[in-house]
Amino acid sequence: MIEFKNVSKTYPNGVVGLNNVNVTINEGELVVIVGLSGAGKSTFLRSINRLNEISSGEILINGNSITKAKGKELRVLRRDIGMIFQNFNLVKRSTVLKNVLAGRVGYHSTLRTLVGMFPKEDLELAFESLKKVGIEQKAYMRADQLSGGQQQRVAIARTLAQQSKVLLADEPIASLDPVTTIQVMDDIARINKEMNITTIVNLHHVDLAKKYATRILGFREGKLVFDGPVEKATDEIFDFIYNGKTEEISEN
Numbered sequence: 074m075i076e077f078k079n080v081s082k083t084y085p086n087g088v089v090g091l092n093n094v095n096v097t098i099n100e101g102e103l104v105v106i107v108g109l110s111g112a113g114k115s116t117f118l119r120s121i122n123r124l125n126e127i128s129s130g131e132i133l134i135n136g137n138s139i140t141k142a143k144g145k146e147l148r149v150l151r152r153d154i155g156m157i158f159q160n161f162n163l164v165k166r167s168t169v170l171k172n173v174l175a176g177r178v179g180y181h182s183t184l185r186t187l188v189g190m191f192p193k194e195d196l197e198l199a200f201e202s203l204k205k206v207g208i209e210q211k212a213y214m215r216a217d218q219l220s221g222g223q224q225q226r227v228a229i230a231r232t233l234a235q236q237s238k239v240l241l242a243d244e245p246i247a248s249l250d251p252v253t254t255i256q257v258m259d260d261i262a263r264i265n266k267e268m269n270i271t272t273i274v275n276l277h278h279v280d281l282a283k284k285y286a287t288r289i290l291g292f293r294e295g296k297l298v299f300d301g302p303v304e305k306a307t308d309e310i311f312d313f314i315y316n317g318k319t320e321e322i323s324e325n
């Protein structure tokens with residue numbers, strides 16, 4: 074359902090972020106992206122919702138080109154893609170509820186959302202989303218009064234309220250302690266399974282990648298150098314992704 078066709082990205086300063094990437098990610102997968110710092114993991118993820126413009130190639134979402142989409146078509150495609158970040162990206166001084174309602178913005182006119190007029194169904198959906206991550210009792214607190222793990226759950230709830238079909242997570246646990254890390258990764262994995270949301274996570278921890286992924290993509294210097302099910306991602310493969318020579322392995 075997410076298809077990269079000959080995708081390359083060169084930044085304006087000449088740095089190659091992605092080097093001719095071809096890959097198809099299927100509905101419901103939980104894909105973990107691994108690779109050294111600078112390998113292109115964030116570039117890959119941010120290309121999917123066009124936070125990054127690619128330089129060549131094409132990305133299709135359910136057969137629709139997000140690369141070519143403009144205006145309303147782009148907005149509608151983006152609505153189906155939720156994203157969470159290492160630093161949570163919440164509006165800190167707003168309430169938890171308002172942050173979650175922000176997930177609904179793509180469904181309404183700008184004016185309506187500017188004045189905070191969300192329909193009753195949106196409020197119900199926001200509370201339901203908060204319940205799914207176990208923090209509905211925090212709805213009226215200011216986002217910055219929550220712990221890091223709770224803030225990441227607000228961000229997850231925002232994507233649930235968005236009713237996106239895809240969840241992109243760029244190092245979602247990098248700012249969290251080990252216990253909270255497991256809770257947030259469990260939330261992500263549960264949502265992936267229960268709601269069949271295609272999930273792509275950038276992670277630095279090999280152990281977490283092995284624990285949660287159904288499929289591993291390994292990047293090195295902008296190239297996809299490993300693509301296979303988690304069972305095939307042995308220690309030798311991880312060693313190859315992090316240290317090996319540039320030659321591709323596909324275990325699919």
Ligand SMILES: Nc1ncnc2c1ncn2[C@@H]1O[C@H](COP(=O)(O)OP(=O)(O)OP(=O)(O)O)[C@@H](O)[C@H]1O
Binds near residue numbers: 089108114115
């Ligand atoms: N805005 C930018 N302008 C120029 N170069 C960039 C930009 N963003 C990323 N890069 C470069 O592109 C390459 C890939 O970066 P990217 O952020 O995708 O790596 P990453 O795998 O996510 O790394 P990390 O694990 O450190 O987050 C790196 O060499 C990086 O320096």
Ligand SMILES: [Mg+2]
Binds near residue numbers: 114115116275
């Ligand atoms: Mg990154």
